[in-house]
Amino acid sequence: MSELLSQIWTPQMQAAFTVVVVLLVILYVLSIVWVVRDAYLRGSAWYVWAIVALVPIVGIIAYCLLRPPMLRIDKDEQELEVALKQRELMKYGECATCGYPVEMTYVLCPNCHTQLKNLCSHCEKALEPAWTICPYCATPVGGQKSRSASSSSSRSRRRTHSERSHASSSDA
Ligand SMILES: [Zn+2]
Ligand SMILES: [Zn+2]
Secondary structure (H helix, E strand, O other): OOHHHHHHHHHHHHHHHHHHHHHHHHHHHHHOOOOOOOHHHOOOOHHHHHHOOOOOOOOHHHHHHHHOOOOOHHHHHHHHHHHHHHHHHHHHOOOOOOOOEEEEEEEOOOOOOEEEEEEEEOOOEEEOOOOOOOOOOOOOOOHHHHHHHHHHHHHHHHHHHHHHHHHHHHOO
């Protein structure tokens, strides 16, 4: 038996064995480093997982089975993407009549000319149909609209009239 052992346990064999042991130790250390890094990136308690990873082989298998499902960076990215998409949805919509993609600021559908927005009679900003007051200049929408519109038009009419009279007076 010891003869057989000495036959197998040659210096070459010892060297090979040492190399294997060193490789295993390196793998073990690397697995701990990977577990700690991965658990940290996934936003979980990496120090707990470091202790788990100290158990050779079983530790890393346990971590692979039980690790938190998503990388923290991925989670952040996904949340950002969802927020971006929501903003995009808020910015763009569809024409209720023809389904043509329209931007939030459009007043008319460029395809079928359906009126999408009311215009503020005072500041002429686009208003949502549901709004009862202009959020830009606090002018009420609806009943006051026609009155203020007519007053502004009469004002402009008056202005053009005075301009005309001014022009005629300069002519004279
Ligand atoms: Zn349309
Ligand atoms: Zn306004």
